[in-house]
Amino acid sequence: MTLKPEVVGPIPEATIHTARAAFPRGSVVMKLRDEFGSLYHDENFRHLFPTRGQPGLPPWRLALVTVLQYLEHLSDRQAADAVRGRIDWKYTLGLELDDPGFHFSVLSEFRLRLIVGNAEALLLDTMLARFQERGLVKSRGKQRTDSTHVLAAVHDLSLLELVGETLRAVLNDLATVVPAWLSTVTQPEWLGRYGRRIEEYRLPRAKAAREAYVSQVGQDGFLLLDALEHDPEMMEVRARPVVSIFRTAWAQHFERLEGGCRWRPGSELPPVGERLCSPYDPEAHYSDKRRTQWVGYKVHLTETCDDDAVHLIVHTYSGPAEVPDVASTGDIHEALAKKNLLPTEHVVDAGYMDAELVVSTAMKHNITLIGPARINESWQFKANQGYDQSHFLIDWEHQFATCPQGHRSTKWRRGKDAFDSDIIALQFSRTDCSPCPVRSLCTRSASTPRHLGLKPRDQYEALQQGRAQLSSPDWRERYDVRAGIEGTLSQGIRSYGLRRTRYIGLAKTGLQHVGTAAAINILRVVNWLDGKQRETTRTSRFAALCRSA
Known part of the structure; x- marks a missing residue:
């Protein structure tokens, strides 16, 4: 399917009159067309289409339909029906009233082109470029970022369910691609064991019976693996993704023994965040944050938050669930730099902060990272007595520290900590520390002298400054704007299905998040240009009704 050149033309007169009669005040999507024409053009997507072949549908329309689909939380079939039957959509897409639309499968094909071409961000970035032309979004303002968990579109499986369902998944796949070969390998009892979904209520309850069951599943799996590995005609089959997943699951959960296998106990398994959680979505992992536990992904939303402008989402970053927030801060800044949308102040919570980031962000991008500094974890600080690092005077030029009793350190050595970060290790003299009257503080x-582990000077001073300003009223006022991103996450979850992914895999999930951000931006821009005031907090329908009465 090649790209058919098309210039976004005027809306047909019949469509205009019918839409205006049906929507005298205009709908959100109609107002979007009135203000911006079309947000997208075919040129934005030209590199995703071949130069030869049958002409296809205009990509600008498919892109706009994709965003409107997320705006109204529609399935592909519902979105295609809306193109065919909704007057306001025909108005926005510039279609004749009798236009037959397209088959709903076209939308999934278009999304696949975006993913294969690494062009998912086009849905949001092209929109932001149009908004920049209108002065609705600018660089070097204030922005804020936060994340929320995203549930994968798969069942949460116990370990027994996982191995059984993994074997069932690979059997179903092989029955599709090499049915004749599988028939020669399959054991008669496998039909009863793996013929239907493996669910907890069907598994044995007694401990001995469960151990026998999982041992049998392990042996069945190794039998199938051996058959695949030893057959030279199965080379291509061995490279299939589901077979790789199967091989990984067995390596994680079973140890092969002579004449059988052993089920690995929990102490021998990989870290929980790195284990396979489902054979149907191997990129979804387990994670937990405070009291929340989930299997899936994590999405980070970054939005502008200047008081005198519309608040727009300028970046989405979708990543593995187990990766901490602080690991994404640098990637977010790099992406914003490519869009020419870097902020002057970036407000985040403590999860995105560390001393190294505060320094590197300021030096590289001239961004002030505003967020709570990492708390002091020393026992002296927690007990509110004794001498932590802040009580020592550091002479960076002459490379020594002076303790509260006036004694100087005797060793100053640069090295690395457990996380491979630069650190300076200091040690005091045993002859000074042993007789010290305040040694217990x-x-x-009882035997070793005091040691200190310091970050490099710029990071150390940034950390101390960050901790000192937490009680400053001016800093608290600057940080208070971060609370607004919680409302954006709530809007995405409650109105746009952000909490659960529609698709399998991280790439498709990331595309959903980009489309959701674009949909939220459409609603906010239309309301802003319509003169609707931005709510500072959630308002119930009853409260809004009473306010307008």
């Missing part, structure tokens, strides 16, 4: 060790 400085160290709990």
Whole structure:
């Protein structure tokens, strides 16, 4: 399917009159067309289409339909029906009233082109470029970022369910691609064991019976793996993704023994965030945050938050569930730099902060990272007595520290900590520490002198400054704007289905998040240009009714 050149033309007169009669005040999508014409053009997507072949549908329309689909939380079939039957959609898409539309499968094909071409961000970035032309979004303002968890579109499986369902998944796949070969390998009892979904209520309850069951599943799996590995005609089959998943699951959960196999106990399994959680979505992982536990992904939303402008989402970053927020801060800034949308102040919570980031962000991008500094974890600080690092005077030029009793450190050595970050290790003299009258307030060790582990000077001073300003009213006022991103996450979850992914895999999930952000931006821009005031907090329908009465 090649790209058919098409210039976004005027709306047909019949469509205009019918739409205006049906929507005298205009709908959101109609107002979007009135203000911006079309947000997208075919040129934006030209590189995704071949130069030869049958002409296809205009990509600008497919892109706009995709965003409107997320705006109204529609399935592909419902979106195609809306193109065919909704007057306001025909108005926005510039279609004749009798236009037959297209088959709903076209939308999934278009999304696949975006993913294969690494062009998912086009849905949001092209829109932001249009908004920049209108002065609705600008660089070097204020922005804020936060994340929320996203549930995968798969069942949460116990370990027994996981291995059984993994074997069932690979059997179903092989029955599709090499049915004749599988018939020669399959054991008669496998039909009863793996013929239907593996669910907890069907599994044995007694401990001995469960151990026998999982041992049998392991042996069945190794039998199938051996048959695949030893057959030279199965080379292509061995490379199939589901077979790789199967091989990984067995390596994680079983140890092969002579004449059988052993079920690995929990202490021998990989970290929980790195384990396979479902054979149907291997990129979905387990994670937990405070009291929330989930299997899936994590999405980070970054939006502008200047008081005198519309608040628009300028970046989405979808990543694995187990990766901490702080690991994404640098990637977010790099992406914003490519869009020419870097902020002057970036407000985040403590999860996105560390001393190294505060320094590097300021040096590289000239961004002030505003967020709570990492708390002091020393026992002296927690007990509110004794001498933590802040009580020592650091002479960076001469490379020594002075303790509260006036003694100087004797060693100053640069090295790496457990996370491979630069650190400066200091040690005081045993002859000074052993007879010290306040030794119990400085160290709990009875034999070794006091040690200090300092970050490099710029990071150390940034950390101390960050901790000192937490109680400052001016800093609290600057940080308070971060609360608004919680409302954006709530809007995405409650109105646009952000909490659960529609698709399988991280790439498709990321595309959903980009489309959701674009949909939220459409609603906010239309309301802003319509003169509707931005709510500072959630308002119930009853409260809004009473306010307008």
